[in-house]
Amino acid sequence: MQVDQSLDCKGLSCPMPIIKLAKTVKKMNSGEVLEMIGTDPGSKTDVPAWCGKTGNILLEQTEDGGAFKFYIKKK
Amino acid sequence: MFKKGVLRELFDSLFGKTWPMWVGGILLALLNILLFVIKYPWGASGGYVNIGQNLFQSLGAESLGTSTPISLHTVALLNIFIVLGAFISSLFSKEFSIKVAPIGELVKGLIGGALMGIGATIGIGCTTGGFFSGVPALSGGALFLSLGFLLGTIVALKYILWEMEALPNISMGKSCTLISGTGKKTGWQRWLGWILIAVVLYIFSSYTGKGTSLSKILGWHIFIALILGIILQRSRYCIVRAFREPFMTGEATATVAIIISIIVVLIGFTVFKYFGVGNAGETAVRAIEMKSVYANFWLRALIGGFIFGLGMTLAGG
Numbered sequence: 001m002q003v004d005q006s007l008d009c010k011g012l013s014c015p016m017p018i019i020k021l022a023k024t025v026k027k028m029n030s031g032e033v034l035e036m037i038g039t040d041p042g043s044k045t046d047v048p049a050w051c052g053k054t055g056n057i058l059l060e061q062t063e064d065g066g067a068f069k070f071y072i073k074k075k
Numbered sequence: 076m077f078k079k080g081v082l083r084e085l086f087d088s089l090f091g092k093t094w095p096m097w098v099g100g101i102l103l104a105l106l107n108i109l110l111f112v113i114k115y116p117w118g119a120s121g122g123y124v125n126i127g128q129n130l131f132q133s134l135g136a137e138s139l140g141t142s143t144p145i146s147l148h149t150v151a152l153l154n155i156f157i158v159l160g161a162f163i164s165s166l167f168s169k170e171f172s173i174k175v176a177p178i179g180e181l182v183k184g185l186i187g188g189a190l191m192g193i194g195a196t197i198g199i200g201c202t203t204g205g206f207f208s209g210v211p212a213l214s215g216g217a218l219f220l221s222l223g224f225l226l227g228t229i230v231a232l233k234y235i236l237w238e239m240e241a242l243p244n245i246s247m248g249k250s251c252t253l254i255s256g257t258g259k260k261t262g263w264q265r266w267l268g269w270i271l272i273a274v275v276l277y278i279f280s281s282y283t284g285k286g287t288s289l290s291k292i293l294g295w296h297i298f299i300a301l302i303l304g305i306i307l308q309r310s311r312y313c314i315v316r317a318f319r320e321p322f323m324t325g326e327a328t329a330t331v332a333i334i335i336s337i338i339v340v341l342i343g344f345t346v347f348k349y350f351g352v353g354n355a356g357e358t359a360v361r362a363i364e365m366k367s368v369y370a371n372f373w374l375r376a377l378i379g380g381f382i383f384g385l386g387m388t389l390a391g392g
Contacts, residue, residue, distance in 0.1 A: 011176040011250025013391045014316070015235070015323055020246070022324075023239055039174050039252060042311060045093065053326050066172045066255040 001059065001071060002033060009038035010067065017043050018050055021072075025056060028074045033059065036070045043068055089309070090167040096329055099310020100336030106299055106306075107208060108343030114149055114292050116212060116344070117303075118204030120195035122150030152293060153300045159275060160304020166268035168309070169261045173253040179245035180391075187390025191383050198223065198379015199371040202314040202387065205380070211340035219376035220383075227384020228318045234389070275301050315387045 007024050009017040017038045025034060036047070044063075047070050051058040059071040107117045128142035145151045165171040176184070195201040198220050200209055206224065209217025238245055275297065282294030306312065317333040320326050371379065 008247075010252075011174055012180060012246060013176065014313075015232075015319060015388075015391055016180070016246055018324060019235060019239060039172075039250075041170065042313075045311075049326055049328065050324055053324055066174075066252055 003035045003071070004028065004032040005034050007034060007036045009036060009040070009043070011039060013040050014042040014046065018046050021047065021050065022054075025054075025072065025074055030074050032074050034072045034074070036072065038068050038070075039066060040068075043070070047072075086167075090164070094306075094310040096310050096312055096332035097335050099306050099312040100332045101339055102306050102310075103207075103303065103312060104336040104339035104343065106303055107340050108347065110296070110299060111208075111344060111347055113295055113299075116204070116208035117153070118150050118200075118208060119154055120199075120201040120204060122148065122152075122154040123192070124196065125151040126154070147289070147293065149293060149296045152296050153303070156275065156297045156300030157304040157307065159271065160301040161308040162304070163268045163271045163275075163301070164305040164308035166264040166271070169264050171264055172255050175251050175253065177246060177248035177250050179248060183245070184390045184392075187386040187388070190386025191390065192386075194223075194227075194379045194381070194383025194386055196379070198376045198383060200376070200379070201383060205376075206314060207337070207340070211337055211344050213341075215373065216371040216376040219373045220371065220380040223377045223380020223382075224318055224384040224387070227381040227386070228315075228388045229322055230381075231385045231388035232319065232322055272301075315392070318384070319388060 005024065005028060007020060009020055012020070017036070017040055021034075021036055024036075028034060044061075047068075048058055048061070050056075051072060055075045057073040057075070059073055060069075061071075062069045110117050125142060125148045126145060129145050132142060143151075145155075162171070175181075191201070195205075198205065198216075200206075200217065200220050202224065205217050205220040210221060279294050279298045279301075282290050282297060285291075312332070313329060314333060316329040318330075320329050
């Protein structure tokens with residue numbers, strides 16, 4: 001997968017990851033892919049919900065050693 | 076034979092995945108009604124005031140007057156054992172981890188927490204006693220407190236958005252994870268969880284075994300707090316989210332979950348206040364307490380709620 005941009009949200013707690021995600025995706029071009037890394041367990045449900053709400057596509061979601069990774073394609 | 080497989084399956088499904096927030100909301104609502112039947116509806120900030128008073132007293136600040144010892148204060152015990160219950164639940168789910176946020180976020184957490192403390196003391200209430208219990212009890216002060224929470228949340232969200240543009244460095248920087256929840260060596264988490272359960276049950280039985288009415292009430296508060304903590308951890312029931320979500324993502328799952336639980340509590344409280352349970356005399360007194368105009372009505376509640384709302388959104392979590 002080609003990743004166009006990366007966003008590090010490690011150590012941040014809710015609501016910061018979602019606000020940062022929204023702000024970063026806003027500046028991206030359509031079709032670009034964002035890789036987001038975070039440690040807030042709330043993101044596990046928040047990011048898919050945010051994608052569903054905004055129409056952006058969640059390509060992949062992984063969990064490893066307490067860190068969550070999301071790959072989001074801009075609408 | 077003892078069907079170990081079934082119990083194991085139940086345990087894994089309870090602690091394997093997150094519960095929907097509305098499930099947590101309804102369970103918390105039922106327990107809140109139970110707390111009202113036993114003594115008072117669920118509250119939180121009063122317990123922190125008590126813990127703070129005891130702390131000052133132990134440091135020699137006698138001028139604040141003598142306070143109830145923590146071990147005899149229902150709300151202080153609720154707070155302590157809810158945290159312990161949530162800790163046990165995170166151990167059972169193997170989710171327990173220690174993460175350190177970037178320094179800017181830590182400072183914001185500290186300021187937010189302090190604002191919450193000031194707001195709860197001015198407004199006499201927080202999101203638990205003032206909202207989750209106060210609104211279903213139809214307290215006038217609680218309605219103004221909730222309005223304050225809403226206004227505080229909106230202002231704090233505006234600040235966070237501004238901060239991200241103007242001072243992006245605050246939320247960046249070094250963060251680290253000290254203990255990770257997932258991984259290979261996590262077997263100890265469940266064992267520690269069981270040991271702590273045994274400790275809490277021992278404390279519960281030592282309270283209820285004393286036989287006085289107060290110690291029985293305190294004991295059951297400890298037991299209910301344990302369950303409250305587990306439900307809170309599993310469902311990630313978060314009142315702050317319910318206030319924040321509509322203005323942030325436009326999503327409303329948390330908001331709807333919280334409205335459902337408020338309705339359940341409203342029905343339970345109303346039935347209890349109308350019919351009463353147990354000692355009729357005492358019930359009547361408590362029903363009047365719940366209906367009367369409280370000291371925080373209306374400006375104190377509004378100001379306190381606003382400060383608390385600012386703090387809770389700033390602190391996050």
